[in-house]
Amino acid sequence: MKTVRVALIGCGGITLQNHLPGLALCPETRVSALCDADPAALERARQQTGVAVASTRFEDIVPREDVDAVIIATPNHTHAPIARAAIAAGKHVLCEKPLALDAAEARELAAAADRAGVRHMTAFTYRFVPAMRYLAAVVARGDLGEIRHFRCCRLQDWGTRNLGWRQVRRLAGSGELGDMLSHRIDFAHLLVGPLRRLVADLKTFTPVRGGAPNDTDDWVAVLAEFVRGATGVLESSKLASGRNESWRSLDSVELNGERASAVYCTARWNELQIGRAGGPGLETVSVPREYWVWPGSPRDPGAGDPLVTFRYDQAFEFVDAIRQQRPCVPDFHAGARVQTVMDAVVASVARRSWVDLGDYA
Numbered sequence: 001m002k003t004v005r006v007a008l009i010g011c012g013g014i015t016l017q018n019h020l021p022g023l024a025l026c027p028e029t030r031v032s033a034l035c036d037a038d039p040a041a042l043e044r045a046r047q048q049t050g051v052a053v054a055s056t057r058f059e060d061i062v063p064r065e066d067v068d069a070v071i072i073a074t075p076n077h078t079h080a081p082i083a084r085a086a087i088a089a090g091k092h093v094l095c096e097k098p099l100a101l102d103a104a105e106a107r108e109l110a111a112a113a114d115r116a117g118v119r120h121m122t123a124f125t126y127r128f129v130p131a132m133r134y135l136a137a138v139v140a141r142g143d144l145g146e147i148r149h150f151r152c153c154r155l156q157d158w159g160t161r162n163l164g165w166r167q168v169r170r171l172a173g174s175g176e177l178g179d180m181l182s183h184r185i186d187f188a189h190l191l192v193g194p195l196r197r198l199v200a201d202l203k204t205f206t207p208v209r210g211g212a213p214n215d216t217d218d219w220v221a222v223l224a225e226f227v228r229g230a231t232g233v234l235e236s237s238k239l240a241s242g243r244n245e246s247w248r249s250l251d252s253v254e255l256n257g258e259r260a261s262a263v264y265c266t267a268r269w270n271e272l273q274i275g276r277a278g279g280p281g282l283e284t285v286s287v288p289r290e291y292w293v294w295p296g297s298p299r300d301p302g303a304g305d306p307l308v309t310f311r312y313d314q315a316f317e318f319v320d321a322i323r324q325q326r327p328c329v330p331d332f333h334a335g336a337r338v339q340t341v342m343d344a345v346v347a348s349v350a351r352r353s354w355v356d357l358g359d360y361a
């Protein structure tokens with residue numbers, strides 16, 4: 001295929017930190033158009049990229065003939081309308097997580113993208129951590145035996161600062177649940193499979209952040225049972241004082257299988273800890289080099305900070321799937337499955353009871 005021409009819709013934090021440098025590594029790929037509702041953000045991105053085609057309206061950018069694919073990196077409430085427009089125009093779509101505001105909307109997007117025959121991908125970026133890919137391989141080849149427990153913990157210290165659109169439920173859908181736990185629900189699906197049922201709680205400790213109202217959750221916890229019978233315990237917080245942020249804070253997954261346990265930590269991108277049943281305890285196991293980059297990615301794992309650059313493989317996966325005319329991993333269905341669990345979390349909190357996930361999850 002000729003050069004893949006990508007439009008960036010939303011030129012804020014994640015586009016500058018992740019999507020732009022990721023696309024820059026992709027062979028025969030160029031950013032052909034920019035869109036941001038904020039003229040100042042749009043101008044910054046124009047200066048940074050030198051891309052001349054720019055608009056504050058996605059409706060002007062998405063249908064353009066010089067756009068083959070769009071990356072949607074806007075606040076959560078805009079994902080569905082922009083993705084719908086892109087699918088209707090026959091464009092391939094990489095959409096940030098959470099895919100939509102609820103599961104019905106997310107499933108509708110997945111079905112529409114399938115019908116249109118476009119490539120579709122949800123930006124569950126942490127799947128691209130080498131140690132997570134290796135953990136998935138270790139589980140798939142049966143090293144741990146049948147999994148009994150999935151446990152994950154995401155603890156950050158965001159204090160009480162203003163989070164902009166992220167602290168307005170109408171714009172974000174949810175707080176910590178969609179922002180951070182959505183990635184870890186995706187880990188659970190990747191490693192252990194679908195959930196059967198769950199009970200959950202959400203808590204807002206900070207009704208005011210940086211002088212503005214916050215009606216989203218700061219903390220979320222889920223107790224779950226997987227379809228295969230394993231148990232799940234998931235927790236995520238923005239208010240773990242002293243824990244720092246981003247990859248300098250805790251992001252861990254532990255699996256306990258009948259033969260062995262494995263511990264993953266995002267900050268330790270090239271190792272796992274594995275302990276055999278009846279053995280002396282956890283031992284550090286290096287992630288083999290073939291897992292250090294996504295298959296086929298031209299990224300040099302020795303260039304830059306590997307805790308930043310693993311994210312660039314996401315853009316490669318999107319563009320490579322377009323070129324090879326194969327499904328992206330993870331796709332919109334993965335995004336919709338996570339959204340189904342998020343809806344169940346909200347329902348469980350409202351009902352103060354266990355919720356069954358049904359068929360789609």
Ligand SMILES: NC(=O)c1ccc[n+]([C@@H]2O[C@H](COP(=O)([O-])OP(=O)(O)OC[C@H]3O[C@@H](n4cnc5c(N)ncnc54)[C@H](O)[C@@H]3O)[C@@H](O)[C@H]2O)c1
Pocket residue numbers: 009010011012013014015035036037038041056058073074075076078096097098123124125126164179
């Ligand atoms: N995958 C990840 O690891 C990851 C990390 C950070 C953010 N995200 C997701 O990326 C998305 C953006 O987050 P961010 O941190 O970059 O936010 P941000 O606020 O820094 O940037 C969003 C940009 O979108 C623009 N925008 C708002 N409405 C728009 C519209 N209708 N059309 C075009 N532009 C519009 C804003 O002006 C802003 O510049 C969110 O969905 C977030 O959940 C994902």
